[in-house]
Amino acid sequence: MKPVGPAATAAAGPPAPIPVTVRRYRCPYCRHQRARRAAAIAHLQRCWHNPAARACLTCDHYAPPHEKDRINPPEPAACYAAGSPEPLPTDERFPLTHCPLWQGSAPE
Numbered sequence: 001m002k003p004v005g006p007a008a009t010a011a012a013g014p015p016a017p018i019p020v021t022v023r024r025y026r027c028p029y030c031r032h033q034r035a036r037r038a039a040a041i042a043h044l045q046r047c048w049h050n051p052a053a054r055a056c057l058t059c060d061h062y063a064p065p066h067e068k069d070r071i072n073p074p075e076p077a078a079c080y081a082a083g084s085p086e087p088l089p090t091d092e093r094f095p096l097t098h099c100p101l102w103q104g105s106a107p108e
Contacts, residue, residue: 046097054102056095061103 024033025040029049034040048055056062061081081101 048095048097051104053097054099055097056099056102058104059099059102061101062095 022035024035025037026033027040027043027047027050029044029047032043032047034043044050045053046055047053048057051058056077056079059079059081061079063078063080065077077095079101081099081103
């Protein structure tokens with residue numbers, strides 16, 4: 001007679017792990033991943049690296065942050081969209097998406 005119930009499990013050894021297939025959705029621009037397709041689509045519309053989102057990071061006027069030297073503090077990212085040598089004032093929403101002053105690179 002074969003053991004039944006917990007005795008059968010103990011006699012057979014520990015259970016084996018069960019393989020699970022997981023579907024993820026990845027942004028083609030920044031490689032962020034989402035579990036839900038709708039969340040991934042919403043991310044694509046505001047991704048800073050997506051040229052269609054017209055974000056600061058893909059604009060010709062964007063100046064990335066950089067360090068001057070070891071003594072002076074680093075300069076923050078800035079926008080020179082007005083064409084002036086001084087950057088436009090930025091706020092807590094910087095970098096922006098869907099900017100009306102956005103300008104893409106000229107095709108080569």
